[in-house]
Amino acid sequence: xxxxxxxxxxxxxxxxxxxxxxxxxxxxxxxxxxxxxxxxxxxxxxxxxxxxxxxxxxxxxxxxxxxxxxxxxxxxxxxxxxxxxxxxxxxxxxxxxxxxxxxxxxxxxxxxxxxxxxxxxxxxxxxxxxxxxxxxxxxxxxxxxxxxxxxxxxxxxxxxxxxxxxxxxxxxxxxxxxxxxxxxxxxxxxxxxxxxxxxxxxxxxxxxxxxxxxxxxxxxxxxxxxxxxxxxxxxxxxxxxxxxxxxxxxxxxxxxxxxxxxxxxxxxxxxxxxxxxxxxxxxxxxxxxxxxxxxx
Amino acid sequence: xxxxxxxxxxxxxxxxxxxxxxxxxxxxxxxxxxxxxxxxxxxxxxxxxxxxxxxxxxxxxxxxxxxxxxxxxxxxxxxxxxxxxxxxxxxxxxxxxxxxxxxxxxxxxxxxxxxxxxxxxxxxxxxxxxxxxxxxxxxxxxxxxxxxxxxxxxxxxxxxxxxxxxxxxxxxxxxxxxxxxxxxxxxxxxxxxxxxxxxxxxxxxxxxxxxxxxxxxxxxxxxxxxxxxxxxxxxxxxxxxxxxxxxxxxxxxxxxxxxxxxxxxxxxxxxxxxxxxxxxxxxxxxxxxxxxxxxxxxxxxxxxxxxxxxxxxxxxxxxxxxxxxxxxxxxxxxxxxxxxxxxxxxxxxxxxxxxxxxxxxxxxxxxxxxxxxxxxxxxxxxxxxxxxxxxxxxxxxxxxxxxxxxxxxxxxxxxxxxxxxxxxxxxxxxxxxxxxxxxxxxxxxxxxxxxxxxxxxxxxxxxxxxxxxxxxxxxxxxxxxxxxxxxxxxxxxxxxxxxxxxxxxxxxxxxxxxxxxxxxxxxxxxxxxxxxxxxxxxxxxxxxxxxxxxxxxxxxxxxxxxxxxxxxxxxxxxxxxxxxxxxxxxxxxxxxxxxxxxxxxxxxxxxxxxxxxxxxxxxxxxxxxxxxxxxxxxxxxxxxxxxxxxxxxxxxxxxxxxxxxxxxxxxxxxxxxxxxxxxxxxxxxxxxxxxx
Numbered sequence: 006x007x008x009x010x011x012x013x014x015x016x017x018x019x020x021x022x023x024x025x026x027x028x029x030x031x032x033x034x035x036x037x038x039x040x041x042x043x044x045x046x047x048x049x050x051x052x053x054x055x056x057x058x059x060x061x062x063x064x065x066x067x068x069x070x071x072x073x074x075x076x077x078x079x080x081x082x083x084x085x086x087x088x089x090x091x092x093x094x095x096x097x098x099x100x101x102x103x104x105x106x107x108x109x110x111x112x113x114x115x116x117x118x119x120x121x122x123x124x125x126x127x128x129x130x131x132x133x134x135x136x137x138x139x140x141x142x143x144x145x146x147x148x149x150x151x152x153x154x155x156x157x158x159x160x161x162x163x164x165x166x167x168x169x170x171x172x173x174x175x176x177x178x179x180x181x182x183x184x185x186x187x188x189x190x191x192x193x194x195x196x197x198x199x200x201x202x203x204x205x206x207x208x209x210x211x212x213x214x215x216x217x218x219x220x221x222x223x224x225x226x227x228x229x230x231x232x233x234x235x236x237x238x239x240x241x242x243x244x245x246x247x248x249x250x251x252x253x254x255x256x257x258x259x260x261x262x263x264x265x266x267x268x269x270x271x272x273x274x275x276x277x278x279x280x281x282x283x284x285x286x287x288x289x290x291x292x293x294x295x296x297x298x299x300x301x
Numbered sequence: 302x303x304x305x306x307x308x309x310x311x312x313x314x315x316x317x318x319x320x321x322x323x324x325x326x327x328x329x330x331x332x333x334x335x336x337x338x339x340x341x342x343x344x345x346x347x348x349x350x351x352x353x354x355x356x357x358x359x360x361x362x363x364x365x366x367x368x369x370x371x372x373x374x375x376x377x378x379x380x381x382x383x384x385x386x387x388x389x390x391x392x393x394x395x396x397x398x399x400x401x402x403x404x405x406x407x408x409x410x411x412x413x414x415x416x417x418x419x420x421x422x423x424x425x426x427x428x429x430x431x432x433x434x435x436x437x438x439x440x441x442x443x444x445x446x447x448x449x450x451x452x453x454x455x456x457x458x459x460x461x462x463x464x465x466x467x468x469x470x471x472x473x474x475x476x477x478x479x480x481x482x483x484x485x486x487x488x489x490x491x492x493x494x495x496x497x498x499x500x501x502x503x504x505x506x507x508x509x510x511x512x513x514x515x516x517x518x519x520x521x522x523x524x525x526x527x528x529x530x531x532x533x534x535x536x537x538x539x540x541x542x543x544x545x546x547x548x549x550x551x552x553x554x555x556x557x558x559x560x561x562x563x564x565x566x567x568x569x570x571x572x573x574x575x576x577x578x579x580x581x582x583x584x585x586x587x588x589x590x591x592x593x594x595x596x597x598x599x600x601x602x603x604x605x606x607x608x609x610x611x612x613x614x615x616x617x618x619x620x621x622x623x624x625x626x627x628x629x630x631x632x633x634x635x636x637x638x639x640x641x642x643x644x645x646x647x648x649x650x651x652x653x654x655x656x657x658x659x660x661x662x663x664x665x666x667x668x669x670x671x672x673x674x675x676x677x678x679x680x681x682x683x684x685x686x687x688x689x690x691x692x693x694x695x696x697x698x699x700x701x702x703x704x705x706x707x708x709x710x711x712x713x714x715x716x717x718x719x720x721x722x723x724x725x726x727x728x729x730x731x732x733x734x735x736x737x738x739x740x741x742x743x744x745x746x747x748x749x750x751x752x753x754x755x756x757x758x759x760x761x762x763x764x765x766x767x768x769x770x771x772x773x774x775x776x777x778x779x780x781x782x783x784x785x786x787x788x789x790x791x792x793x794x795x796x797x798x799x800x801x802x803x804x805x806x807x808x809x810x811x812x813x814x815x816x817x818x819x820x821x822x823x824x825x826x827x828x829x830x831x832x833x834x835x836x837x838x839x840x841x842x843x844x845x846x847x848x849x850x851x852x853x854x855x856x857x858x859x860x861x862x863x864x865x866x867x868x869x870x871x872x873x874x875x876x877x878x879x880x881x882x883x884x885x886x887x888x889x890x891x892x893x894x895x896x897x898x899x900x901x902x903x904x905x906x907x908x909x910x911x912x913x914x915x916x917x918x919x920x921x922x923x924x925x926x927x928x929x930x931x932x933x934x935x936x937x938x939x940x941x942x943x944x945x946x947x948x949x950x951x952x953x954x955x956x957x958x959x960x961x962x963x964x965x966x967x968x969x970x971x972x973x974x975x976x977x978x979x980x981x982x983x984x985x986x987x988x989x990x991x992x993x
Binding site for chain 1: 316319555613615624627652
């Protein structure tokens with residue numbers, strides 16, 4: 006039986022063998038792997054980029070007190086970014102499934118239209134959800150725009166829903182029954198966290214504090230941008246986005262507020278994207294390799 | 302001339318099922334037209350397609366265009382040849398520029414008189430060259446609802462292009478489209494076949510593709526799906542619901558349809574059937590299986606695979622469906638804990654439209670509007686029920702079930718309302734509020750539902766039109782055409798005779814006065830045009846012709862049911878009565894009077910027998926019409942109107958309308974004006990098309 010941690014190891018090894026850099030998760034709360042600077046900033050501009058990483062994705066409104074077998078306030082995505090998108094990207098993806106013991110010929114694997122959009126990031130893409138034997142296991146997107154900027158070259162973004170795939174491979178009816186390791190189930194590790202996060206986001210979180218944080222992080226993003234610090238500005242933008250999600254889960258976003266709040270975050274994301282593109286013009290995506298230290 | 306077939310295939314990553322049929326059709330039409338324009342028309346053009354390829358087979362294309370002749374005019378003959386008949390320098394210069402010898406110049410008659418010219422025979426181009434140029438252009442002109450870029454980002458199409466096959470006869474037609482170069486090979490099914498297939502022509506292509514697990518014909522895939530599904534259902538003593546739409550979508554999601562039957566936990570049969578079938582049909586794209594007394598715990602799934610040798614696919618699908626149904630049962634139980642009314646405050650936070658506020662605000666408007674509509678259609682007795690249904694109508698939007706299963710909006714509200722013990726007309730109204738969903742869908746079952754559905758449609762139309770977001774071309778993001786067409790269908794099905802303009806005016810007035818966009822009167826005028834167009838479509842489907850519809854709609858379009866009755870009577874009357882004379886007479890009246898109303902005629906100024914006779918017949922008919930029209934006895938009314946035709950004919954033969962005597966002239970015009978006014982309460986006959 007493939008455990009969740011083995012699943013992550015296999016996919017990481019596969020994409021490493023495909024020339025991907027293995028990045029580490031973003032160290033703050035984000036709603037999706039796309040928000041990681043290793044995707045959002047790196048898909049901008051002309052340089053090639055290939056990376057893969059696991060990203061815990063925190064969506065307070067999706068919390069279900071650990072009661073729903075499918076929904077989590079915090080789930081795991083394995084995110085792959087391939088820039089430019091290779092011609093055989095679908096075949097490579099299918100080979101990654103083979104690595105997990107899923108042979109396409111023995112299953113029903115379909116690419117069904119599903120376009121992706123993130124209003125808060127000013128980003129959208131065109132693609133499919135990959136459906137295996139009736140279950141969505143991956144979101145597959147050709148990134149068209151990020152931060153309001155048309156992307157060229159175009160990146161392929163492959164987002165594996167790790168819990169879903171693990172449930173499928175383990176043939177269990179609840180996320181909490183997934184084997185994290187040979188001896189520990191997902192629920193043993195995460196159920197308490199889900200219960201507490203749900204209670205916190207739905208009942209306890211101070212909406213006034215979240216609103217204040219959103220305002221302050223917005224100001225921080227702006228002052229960082231003014232100082233020409235794009236990465237901190239973008240990190241502050243992600244903090245705003247998270248506070249928006251907290252407010253939303255708390256039921257503190259009215260219909261009229263929603264549009265305005267989303268626009269504020271999007272404006273920041275777009276400003277970061279523009280600043281990144283102009284500050285990085287002509288500079289390769291990776292800093293020039295330093296001279297190796299020579300032994301005296 | 303020898304003819305040959307053209308076979309073309311463009312291979313892509315998975316094209317969305319919803320756009321495949323349109324792309325197939327546009328491609329065949331585009332290539333057919335291009336060949337015709339280029340003078341190498343095909344005998345027939347057929348197109349095929351799967352999610353991963355679009356295919357055209359154009360049969361019997363002539364090998365070459367016919368030769369043609371071109372003529373280039375030069376200087377006038379008088380300037381080109383001297384008195385001695387020898388070419389001048391002008392002629393020599395022209396010949397040089399045209400790269401011909403002076404002796405080849407001819408003299409022709411042109412618009413400029415006698416002119417020197419060079420005539421050349423232009424040999425026809427080979428069809429293969431025509432195809433090489435025309436096909437990439439046709440592909441470039443295809444339109445899709447959404448296109449994308451990939452790779453280097455320079456090219457755009459519905460999905461990335463991965464390969465091209467183009468053969469004229471057995472020869473490769475050289476071309477490059479969106480980064481792909483034409484060749485004489487194709488690929489089979491992605492996972493069921495291996496390697497490339499070299500192709501020598503159409504028959505070979507289709508044979509090899511099918512051998513490689515690709516059925517290129519969408520219709521063949523669809524009927525294979527339905528046949529196998531029926532067989533698999535019968536094996537467990539059931540049948541599948543007739544669901545042509547789902548079968549068509551499934552056919553365009555796969556290259557090689559295989560079917561597998563699965564089962565789910567019979568305990569889920571306790572759930573309302575709407576939930577179970579939605580989970581199957583909408584979420585999983587399964588065909589439900591029905592027995593003699595309701596659903597059976599089985600489903601049929603379509604896979605893009607020849608078989609399910611290890612049983613993985615069937616088991617996987619069963620597992621997913623059971624999980625979904627467990628989820629649905631959980632939502633249903635959770636939702637049932639609270640009455641719908643308790644959810645209303647949550648609607649404050651659910652946006653109806655950016656500038657039109659929340660669903661809570663919409664609910665308040667709907668209550669008012671539903672009450673007004675119930676009264677206007679003569680059901681003042683159900684105003685209370687209409688208000689209750691309107692108030693609770695949107696509460697299900699914030700239930701867990703509808704958040705997860707959005708297709709069940711309305712239906713879930715109805716189920717919860719029924720469980721709460723609300724009166725039947727109320728829960729049925731909530732359930733049916735989005736009916737009809739489109740052409741062919743049933744309208745609401747009862748009056749309260751019809752009232753609520755109308756209120757919802759009017760409210761949405763009024764709000765969006767007030768913002769000036771009138772649908773144009775193919776852009777109709779709020780589905781307003783369908784909303785209005787549904788409103789017309791409801792009014793027609795219930796035969797409610799109401800001038801709906803007053804209720805739309807009310808719908809507009811329920812929004813804040815300071816919305817940006819169109820002023821209320823302009824919005825209403827736009828709505829009148831918009832609804833008239835939907836009404837025309839409905840009348841056309843009911844069998845009236847274009848001119849009859851114009852004749853009826855010109856007289857008034859706001860009472861849909863009345864317009865439909867007038868149209869039906871007119872269409873029927875034209876089959877049995879001769880309107881030709883009447884129509885010509887009305888066209889003549891329009892020519893004489895224009896849009897003017899010359900007032901009432903007076904018996905004092907009648908001079909000729911023919912005008913007295915017409916006036917007498919008219920008065921008699923008028924008296925009859927005053928009885929028939931308000932009673933909507935339109936067939937008899939049309940007979941009465943037609944009966945005046947002979948005296949009108951006689952009038953126009955014997956009487957000069959625009960005579961020198963001013964009083965007589967005015968009176969004759971007034972008589973015609975009065976006839977037109979009285980007789981155009983059913984239809985504007987001058988719109989009817991007759992042979993001269």
